[in-house]
Amino acid sequence: MNGNRTRQPRRAAVEHAAWVFYAIAALGSTIGQIWVGVQTPPWPANLDWWWRALFVAPFAVVIDLGGAVTAAFADWRQRLGEAAYGWRILSAATVTIGVAINIIGHADVMYLAVVFGGLGVFAYAIWLMHSAARRRDALRAAGKLADTAPVFGIVQWWREPAVTRRARSLAVAQRLPLHQALDLARRQLRDEKRRAALATHVETLIRSRHDDPVRADIAATTLDLDAVAAALTTQADVPGWARVIGADLTPPAAPILDSDPDAAQTPTAGLPAGPMPPADVLRRVPQDQASYDRWRQLWAELKANPDVELAEFAVRHDISLRQVQWIRRTGASGLLDSPLTLIDRIAQLAARNGHGPRPAS
Structure with a gap:
């Protein structure tokens, strides 16, 4: 309970920070578009700059706000299980127009082009990642999204990619901690490899019992070779083999010496x-x-x-x-x-x- 109470204020602080960053970045992109609108169009010479800014401001705000609004619609439909391709394409196209206006309109000053164009991209990226995070949290709370797997680390992925991939699935499916998932994955892969090799030998043995290749194919295909291999594994006399092998490894006894x-x-x-x-x-x-x-x-x-x-x-x-x-x-x-x-x-x-x-x- 105390952990949940601690996480809630932290999450609220992060949410507020995301909104502040988005608002600042979107405002910067809008200012850049208004700047281009004041200087680029063929306005009458006697029209003051603030009248020009007043005229182009609604269009600049609509372009930046339109990207966020359409992205919000896409997020809403995605929470309902839809792909929402139309809303997502319209959102990306709106933001692309705003960024292009800033870059092309300030092309003569590279600094301004990079700053205002980058602010538009930055604002849109923050909005998308923020909305995606909130969507995943909502889906996870509703039980429509799988739990996150433990972090295994780059070294573990590089050293045992197959084991780590299996452990990641086991950790999510059975809610296992990291080390238990790795141990279970290693054991499963080892057993599967042994059963596959044993099934191959069983198939060879079954085929050798039939002179007719058609009957051999039928027999080998009809039987569940994996089940036969599993049954043979349970019937294996492991202690007996251990005794036999251990007896072969015992050193020879010293000869008896007699003084007579x-x-x-x-x-x-x-x-x-x-x-x-x-x-x-x-x-x-x-x-x-x-x-x-x-x-x-x-x-x-x-x-x-x-x-x-x-x-x-x-x-x-x-x-x-x-x-x-x-x-x-x-x-x-x-x-x-x-x-x-x-x-x-x-x-x-x-x-x-x-x-x-x-x-x-």
């Missing part, structure tokens, strides 16, 4: 030889000898033919693709190089370190 020279001959020497698989894979390594030997056999085939297609390999051995991936990751770490199961090797290692009975030789 006989340790080099034991199955635990050099364990592990490669990157340690994640815990969820280690839990699936078989503990019974038969299943473990089966894993070692499959790993030997994978190791001998590293370029084999995992899906084809899984079908050939009647196992799942996920199990093939487990076997490959476990074997790459060296945990399938020993004929003993992992639990047996751990027991032997504990026995050698004095934590259990040494196996009989």
Whole structure:
């Protein structure tokens, strides 16, 4: 409330200043036209100058006042939603005549031509901008004009023009502050770019399922590819991919060093030889000898033919693709190089370190 009370006197002061400036500029333009009217027409020699000024003054006032009156009519009709081209053209033509009289009539004195012609242009410009501002305020108060967007600044427009353009629309539509609008715009553009790329791949996949190009076109056109892309995005196993990628980025474990020279001959020497698989894979390594030997056999085939297609390999051995991936990751770490199961090797290692009975030789 206090802010509104403070803004009202300020607005009234600005309004009064605009009227004062317009009145002074219009009076100067009128004086210039009267001056031209006193000197230029072929008046009788015995007619005093003040009679001449009295005769031409109404015409000069009508020309300057006519531009304002016709502009006021145009403003009124524009508030009602009309274009008001006729009133606007008549207003501009009237002011043009007044400015031309001042410039041509004082052409012999450049200073006077610039001053009186500039005053006419200045008065008309003030009137147009003032009336346009009042018209926008009235339309905004009536709910017929959109709210103004935040000022983003030249640097923001230069750095992120697409984001700023979207943020400006969001700020107006959802009445968001500047930084929230920018964050939402960046997120929307990023999601749209991802969905567009995913929709392109989905369309390629759909077309690849049909040998007939006509059927492929029908299938790709009938489906809402954006909706399919959005559904795939919601079904994506983000944590699962993060675990897989994170496991590939883990550094290899340091090899176990044993001071016992006989340790080099034991199955635990050099364990592990490669990157340690994640815990969820280690839990699936078989503990019974038969299943473990089966894993070692499959790993030997994978190791001998590293370029084999995992899906084809899984079908050939009647196992799942996920199990093939487990076997490959476990074997790459060296945990399938020993004929003993992992639990047996751990027991032997504990026995050698004095934590259990040494196996009989």
